Amino acid sequence: MAGGRRRGGSGRRGAPRQHPGTLTPAPAPASPSATATTMTQRNAGAAPKPGRTKKPAKEPAARAPDVDSLGFQAMDRNVPGLSHVILQKLNMKSYEDYKSAMDGRKSGSDFGIRTYFEMFQKMEDTFKFCAECKKLPDALPDPKSLRRCKRCQNVYYCGVACQRANWPLHKKFCKKLKLVALDRLVEWLVFTGDIPFPTETWTKPAWDVEGWEDWFSMQEQLEEKLGAILAGRYMTLLWANAGKPRPEDRELRDSIRRLVTDFHSRPLTIGLGLRLFSIEPLAKALTVHVVGASHVETLNARLTDYDELTRMFPGHRGMEVVMVGVDVVDGPIMRPPLATPAPQGRVYLSSYKGLYHDFWESHVETKLASRPDLVVGFHPGFHACPDLLAGWLPTLLLLRDYRLPVLFTVYSEQELKSSLQLLVELEMHIMGYATNPFASLRPEQVYSSPNKAPVYCSSYYIALLGPVALAVPGAEDLENGDGWLGEEPSAAGVAGGITPGLA
DSSP states (O other), X not given: OOOOOOOOOOOOOSOOOSOTTOOOOOOTTTSHHHHHHHHHHHHHTTSOOOOOOOXXXXXXXXXXXXXXXXXXXXXXXXXXXXXXXXXXXXXXXXXXXXXXXXXXXXXXXXXXXXXXXXXXXXXXXXXXXXXXXXXXXXXXXXXXXXXXXXXXXXXXXXXXXXXXXXXXXXXXXXXXXXXXXXXXHHTHHHHHTOSSOOOOXXXXXGGGOOSHHHHHHTSTTHHHHHHHHHTSHHHHHHXXXXXXXXXXXXXXXXXXXXXXXXXXXXXXXXXXXXXXXXXXXXXXXXXXXXXXXXXXXXXXXOTTTTTHHHHHSTTOXXXXXXXXXXXXXXXXXXXXXXXXXXXXXXXXEEEEESOHHHHIIIIITTTSSOOOSEEEEESOOTTSOHHHHHHHHHHHHHHHHTTOEEEEEESSHHHHHHXXXXXXXXXXXXXXXXEOTTOOOSOBOOTTSOOSOOBOTTOEEEEEEEEGGGOOTTHHHHHHSOSSOTTOOOHHHHHOOOOSOOO
């Protein structure tokens, strides 16, 4: 199964936030308010304490369109003044301060967080506005008159009249928004290191693991691992300071499971890409480039975050995953790419702060970095607006003309349709597209407009290889039948698929 192809003339960076011109909800770590949450949690970490000032990160010579800035603009269109509240809660005076923090040029102590309770309160304050009239607390006669929906514990109303007026819409999403609010708090345990729990080497071949149900079935002593997190110190600290009653253990277990899938979704999607293109990790050392990497992939990233690939492909010859993007965050993985094969049996993370086509010229062509066996883009967002597409265009053309195996992921069917249309116009050969069996199970909302159907990270994938004119022999048969490459079963059978011909 694959997208339709349409001949025509025509003639780039990170996860879509609250883009202008798109209705797709932003993921929690990507929208400005939620990035504020992530920075707050990261800098509070296991214990609120002053951080050490980092050296300023070097700015790339050329920058792509500033997606975070677009996100702030879209947020203020929905809720005027909300971006100011976010900056205020983070002890920042301007958007430039925000960018400095995201680039690692603002120390943890600058956020003004001294206690756990203050951390969670500041986080909650960024969500306080009336879901019906969009007024912030300062715009109300009594700033304390905002009341939270008792059912979802997520959205606020300035009074009974607004709550009643909004209920016909809100009732459609109330149950899901309750899960969003819970996961937003439990996510703190990712920063303390409680989540994810230790995992096991896969007991099934990668091609036999068809989704999360199979993955969880391979985890030994799963209930004991979940129980240890529930009984842990930081779970206790969380509910002693969150300003909400502790949910039942069943709800917390489900939340942990969702967050575990969110954490492992990216490495397992990379593994899926290797399978789709019949790239064999046991045959040689591999290099994967994550194009358009941003805060979403690199904020608080640890050197071990993609080790699930080793569990997925035991005995592999070595894998390097290089994060490339203008908004890559300074941290442990900010180290040069390897010019030699990755160490056998290990997943090596590295990064480059800049545009992908610049990285290709300065590192790949000069052999300072290895040519990729696979290129992956998590939610590239080039469909969202002309400025983003213009920034992505040199990279898309490079990927096409060098015939690199590419896997892009998107949030929704709407985003899938828009992305396919653009890729067809660029005459990129679409090998297939389908539901991602390793999509995150964590629901995400648009923070400045919460009453919309939540979405899930990497819900769909698009597989690309070269230009249309140079399609690989037999690819036409794959496009008209199977959505997977090589000898894999059809995506419709494994992951539900979607109707062909959306483009």
